[in-house]
Amino acid sequence: xxxxxxxxxxxxxxxxxxxxxxxxxxxxxxxxxxxxxxxxxxxxxxxxxxxxxxxxxxxxxxxxxxxxxxxxxxxxxxxxxxxxxxxxxxxxxxxxxxxxxxxxxxxxxxxxxxxxxxxxxxxxxxxxxxxxxxxxxxxxxxxxxxxxxxxxxxxxxxxxxxxxxxxxxxxxxxxxxxxxxxxxxxxxxxxxxxxxxxxxxxxxxxxxx
Numbered sequence: 154x155x156x157x158x159x160x161x162x163x164x165x166x167x168x169x170x171x172x173x174x175x176x177x178x179x180x181x182x183x184x185x186x187x188x189x190x191x192x193x194x195x196x197x198x199x200x201x202x203x204x205x206x207x208x209x210x211x212x213x214x215x216x217x218x219x220x221x222x223x224x225x226x227x228x229x230x231x232x233x234x235x236x237x238x239x240x241x242x243x244x245x246x247x248x249x250x251x252x253x254x255x256x257x258x259x260x261x262x263x264x265x266x267x268x269x270x271x272x273x274x275x276x277x278x279x280x281x282x283x284x285x286x287x288x289x290x291x292x293x294x295x296x297x298x299x300x301x302x303x304x305x306x307x308x309x310x311x312x313x314x315x316x317x318x319x320x321x322x323x324x325x326x327x328x329x330x331x332x333x334x335x336x337x338x339x340x341x342x343x344x345x346x347x348x349x350x351x352x353x354x355x356x357x358x359x360x361x362x
Contacts, residue, residue: 181324185258189267189321199271202316204309205282209239209289230346235292237342238335242288245334250276258321267321280323280331286310287335295343310335 213235220229255278259269275281290306314328323331 241338283331284335286313291339
């Protein structure tokens with residue numbers, strides 16, 4: 154996915170999804186009901202959901218610190234690309250939330266249907282936790298493309314998405330879009346970094362007469 158195709162996808166989404174949605178589509182709400190229990194007070198899934206943003210921020214900071222200690226230019230480049238993916242994710246997630254303005258399940262439906270057990274606010278689509286988890290997983294997997302790296306990373310990111318449904322904070326479509334935004338942001342950041350570094354290398358190249 155290039156940055157152009159990713160940007161086109163986001164624009165089309167914002168144009169064709171209604172700005173305000175009072176009720177979720179049948180498949181969306183039915184799937185959420187099958188996952189979300191009547192009393193989702195489960196400490197395990199609360200713990201999983203709470204790992205998304207701290208790990209997303211800690212990963213590039215740790216990589217950058219280690220790269221300075223070891224003087225590892227490649228690791229530093231990976232840290233820059235991951236930081237860029239987080240920035241793109243944050244901007245896109247907040248922009249789409251404001252554009253679509255979709256209320257969370259516990260706002261649209263009675264508390265008896267989807268109780269809010271972790272007291273979160275903000276709009277529903279897309280899921281920010283899921284977006285940050287998937288952009289972290291994709292950034293690390295593209296930097297280290299081994300199955301034993303990707304498998305646990307995407308298992309963790311998927312668990313974060315599931316936790317958002319289990320806790321009744323998002324609809325399934327919110328989580329799916331969060332995964333797309335997070336994955337696309339990581340790929341876009343990699344593409345931008347390569348473009349920028351290639352341009353700089355061409356500018357620094359000596360002119361041969």
